[in-house]
Amino acid sequence: MSLFTPPVTFGLRPDLAIIATKVKVGSRVLDVGCGDGSLMEALKEQMGCDARGMELDPLGVAACVAKGLSVMQGDADTDLADYPDAAFDYAILSQTLQTTKRPDKVLDELLRVGRKAFVSFPNFAHWKVRASLLWNGRMPVTRLLPIAWYETPNIHHVTVRDFRELVADRGYRIEGQWFLSGDRQTSPAAANWRAEHAVFLLSR
């Protein structure tokens, strides 16, 4: 059941569409792990943002530059250190937190360089994941986590509850949270069971 369908998606992946519609017009944004730059492009074109990106894969950077975007090749784990404090209104980390070596430190860095941070990640406590683990006794391979354990880039699986606890431990505030099941938004109720994917907006 969907409570709400974002009025605008800009043709983006659902978690990115949520972020794109929540960012304030004209803000300064750093998209960490910006991939081919589709979110940055929407933020720049549709929301008038000054969007900058960071991406590990050179092909991703090339795709971004070809779109006229300003993107630095870099690693979320190490290269956020090169940005000054509060350089951005928002730092965005979409579907990347679980691939970092130290998600806690990356989170600190996001909220150092950005006044606010959007973080989206696949929820490892979704019922399908739980069921897969419970019934098969194997690391789940699902729609959002499609790669076998030995080759997945997702080295730090995280659940909605884990993430909330990390945020509380670090003393950050949750300013907004959105949950997705399939391509649709779902209720925050029992999100740790029901959400395949979570999007959080955090501030210091």
Add this chain to the structure above:
Amino acid sequence: MAAAELNLVNDTLVLPAPLPLDGGQSLERVEIAYETIGTLNADRSNAILLFHALTMDQHVVSAHPKTGKPGWWSKSVGPGKVIDTSRFYVICANVLGGCMGSTGPASPHADGKPWGMRFPVITIRDMVRAQVALLDAMGIDKVHAVIGGSMGGMQALSFAANWPERTGAALVIASTARHSAQNIAFHEVGRQAIMADPKWEGGDYYGAGKGPEDGLAVARMAAHITYLSEAGLTDKFGRRLQDRSAKTFGFDADFQVESYLRHQGLSFTDRFDANSYLYITRAMDYFDLAEEHGGRLASAFATSKARFCLISFDTDWLYPTAESRTIAHALNASGAPVSFVELSAPFGHDSFLLDVPAQDRVIAGFLNQ
């Protein structure tokens, strides 16, 4: 491709005013030899100033007059190519201190004899200043972009830092904001090889036949190694022997790599002036963009409104990725729109001149904004 389609022009401009130099002197009647490809549009806004690397020249597309080889970036510059001259008007000038028509140590001094070592030591910024004067003479206030690889990248950085209002974009490939100790060291080997050649004659060898060709060839051989990657050399030559089945227990070029380097060295002397090599390598060694701007690289770009793009190559150990990253961070700190990418290519420093499709995508995307 016919010259008409390319709209190719080779010309030489005599600068109307003396050119002031960083060393404190100024040069009268400076000649700048240049090539243009494409057509300057009515509002003079489609020019791209392309800067050449150490041993290249203005022959970007046209065949080299001495070697007959295709222009050094004819692969990438032309109608419908990565730098599309059906849209852009590309200008490339032989640098000050060069030996392909621009004023340099082989040019005549006021006394009618070649300058030789009387030529003033010049800097990268002096080279750029001469090319800004060329733009002035052409009536071009602002170029769409400046582009350069290696020493060309240093000029592009210098242009964007010192004439910030005169370009909308700067593309810097396989370059650096300052010469490292290792860079200077390799250049010094080359210079000493030239100056140790008895035929160098204190730089006064013009008209005396061959000049310090052996020294220049050795300089080129040493430098050439720095342009290639170890893996590239291994791939190309390994330990294979040159036209023989066994080692000769002598000092002939037993190995293919020796033969290749000797050929590179010798053929270089057919097209390059040894004194130019001294002066241009000196200019590169003196280059330190941060030093020119109070020791802080970000200050160099404080007033720039240009977009920047930096490309490095993972096998380039002459100007490794860290150098480009340093520049990118400085640009970020100064708030300039900057992209940086390290591309994977096996050819070492020379990758920027060779076939790297990812580079083509980045360049075309960056320019077509």
